[in-house]
Amino acid sequence: MIPALLETHQLAVDIGGRRVVNPLDLTLNTGERLAILGRNGAGKSTLLSTLAGLRQPATGCVLLGGEDSQLIAPRIAATRRAWLGQFQSDPFGSSVLETALTGRHPHLGRWDWESTRDAEIARSALQAVGLQGMEQRQIHTLSGGERQRLSIATLLTQAAPLYLLDEPLSHLDLNHQIAVLELFAGAARDCGAGVVMVLHDPALAHRFCDRALLIHGDGRTEIGTVNSILTAKNLSELYGYPLRQIEDGSRRCFIPE
Amino acid sequence: MPAGTGEFRAGVDGGQFQVAPAEVLAALLGQEGNAGDVVLQLRLPRAIAGFACGGLLALAGALMQVLLRNPLADPYVLGISGGAGVGAMFAMLIGLPTLGIDGLAFLGALGAMFLVFGLAHGDGSWTQTRLLLTGVIVAAGCGALVALMLSIAPETKLRGMLFWLMGDLGQSAQWWPPLIALGVALVLTMPFARELNLLARGMMQAQALGVAVNRLRYAIFLLASLATAASVTTAGSIGFVGLIVPHLVRLATGNDQRLLLPASVLAGGSLLVLADTLARTLIAPQQLPVGVLTALIGVPVFLFLLSRQPK
Numbered sequence: 001m002i003p004a005l006l007e008t009h010q011l012a013v014d015i016g017g018r019r020v021v022n023p024l025d026l027t028l029n030t031g032e033r034l035a036i037l038g039r040n041g042a043g044k045s046t047l048l049s050t051l052a053g054l055r056q057p058a059t060g061c062v063l064l065g066g067e068d069s070q071l072i073a074p075r076i077a078a079t080r081r082a083w084l085g086q087f088q089s090d091p092f093g094s095s096v097l098e099t100a101l102t103g104r105h106p107h108l109g110r111w112d113w114e115s116t117r118d119a120e121i122a123r124s125a126l127q128a129v130g131l132q133g134m135e136q137r138q139i140h141t142l143s144g145g146e147r148q149r150l151s152i153a154t155l156l157t158q159a160a161p162l163y164l165l166d167e168p169l170s171h172l173d174l175n176h177q178i179a180v181l182e183l184f185a186g187a188a189r190d191c192g193a194g195v196v197m198v199l200h201d202p203a204l205a206h207r208f209c210d211r212a213l214l215i216h217g218d219g220r221t222e223i224g225t226v227n228s229i230l231t232a233k234n235l236s237e238l239y240g241y242p243l244r245q246i247e248d249g250s251r252r253c254f255i256p257e
Numbered sequence: 258m259p260a261g262t263g264e265f266r267a268g269v270d271g272g273q274f275q276v277a278p279a280e281v282l283a284a285l286l287g288q289e290g291n292a293g294d295v296v297l298q299l300r301l302p303r304a305i306a307g308f309a310c311g312g313l314l315a316l317a318g319a320l321m322q323v324l325l326r327n328p329l330a331d332p333y334v335l336g337i338s339g340g341a342g343v344g345a346m347f348a349m350l351i352g353l354p355t356l357g358i359d360g361l362a363f364l365g366a367l368g369a370m371f372l373v374f375g376l377a378h379g380d381g382s383w384t385q386t387r388l389l390l391t392g393v394i395v396a397a398g399c400g401a402l403v404a405l406m407l408s409i410a411p412e413t414k415l416r417g418m419l420f421w422l423m424g425d426l427g428q429s430a431q432w433w434p435p436l437i438a439l440g441v442a443l444v445l446t447m448p449f450a451r452e453l454n455l456l457a458r459g460m461m462q463a464q465a466l467g468v469a470v471n472r473l474r475y476a477i478f479l480l481a482s483l484a485t486a487a488s489v490t491t492a493g494s495i496g497f498v499g500l501i502v503p504h505l506v507r508l509a510t511g512n513d514q515r516l517l518l519p520a521s522v523l524a525g526g527s528l529l530v531l532a533d534t535l536a537r538t539l540i541a542p543q544q545l546p547v548g549v550l551t552a553l554i555g556v557p558v559f560l561f562l563l564s565r566q567p568k
Binding site: 098099158 | 451
């Protein structure tokens, strides 16, 4: 049996002594897409970095490909999951292509230099996010949205079977928001990738994910299919603001009252 | 490398005692003579020590810039030279011979290194800001101790102490320890060069891409500190080489540590040999401390780099 891409057992997450996620059991298999929603400061990012193995769980464990994320060598972990962080600071200059190539690191030996094949992978990743022709640009000349797409391209070059995305849509215009979500939905459908993403728009979560995990910030979490869990009642309670649900065919959208 | 040899030629040819290039060659090939003694006993060892110290400083500077993710970091920012300064001043004050001065300087550098490490690591957070602030404070404390010792030192010792503080290759007793330190440091760093590229982009990103971040950061801290200590022990606190050289090299090679680190070593070594040659010849027979020259060269170059518009 192939182990699940991601599994948690009795996972608890603390931020500064406050428990934000109480025992959570979660399994993500190939091709599945999970949205994480919650208020600011509810612990979405902290949970995501814990799922990536970048942070130690308070209790319980995270399994990446069947192995405890705290026990796998960082390099092996990097071939099992790709993590998109929320913040990029670039104190040193670098070109767009060089930055995209950093995703190849876990696939290269200690003395290897990036090959032409790696460069091809990076170029096609840049193309996938609409940054073709910008390979030689310096990263500090990019706009916020372009920088975000570059981070996503770097993630694609990493070629891991599981994507953990912390607000992948930040700084993106509407057109690129949908393009990025289509990209990951396609990766899940065609390549069997698992996708976990922190989103702020329940409508997009409903349209592009199979399941949703709501984080209330006091330890309570709810998980279920998007149809069952993304309802006006649940979301109004989650965000502490009344929302109205509007249906359009199979799509669902929520507007603040 | 050809650039390096050019500086070496200047380093062994030029000086207060003029030696013709042909005589230098003869001396290097093993022929006896007055000129041969000057070249082999004085200038060549000094040029080698200078090259090694410059290389060590440039390497340590490049590493510190990655460790602190701050392009303005230099090898002395974490207080290593301050600690060495305290050790060396104390040794001079109580009248120890050269070996004692070097020994106490090295101990002082190690002391400062462990102090900064212990304090910055105290609560386990070990962030760049905490490390930087701890280093700056330890350096300030060392500066105060050095000033205290200077103020109570007798007139006769003051000049030697000041020269040490400004950085002076004339005091180096041996040429081989810094050269060995440089070789070891470079051999230990190069296998991790690509991981350093990732670390420069952020700790979490680097870890997500498969770098054992904590281990690597400890290793860089130790290595950069020891490289700095080796250089400072040999030649005092020669300023600006560790700050300027990685910047200048970055203009040419970009920020790929696989090129940047070895290129910085070559450029730093060459720059220091050149500066030392100038220091010995500019107002010969009087010799200047080389640290004064590197600072005089470094300040305008650095200001130029700062004001330069990004591409």
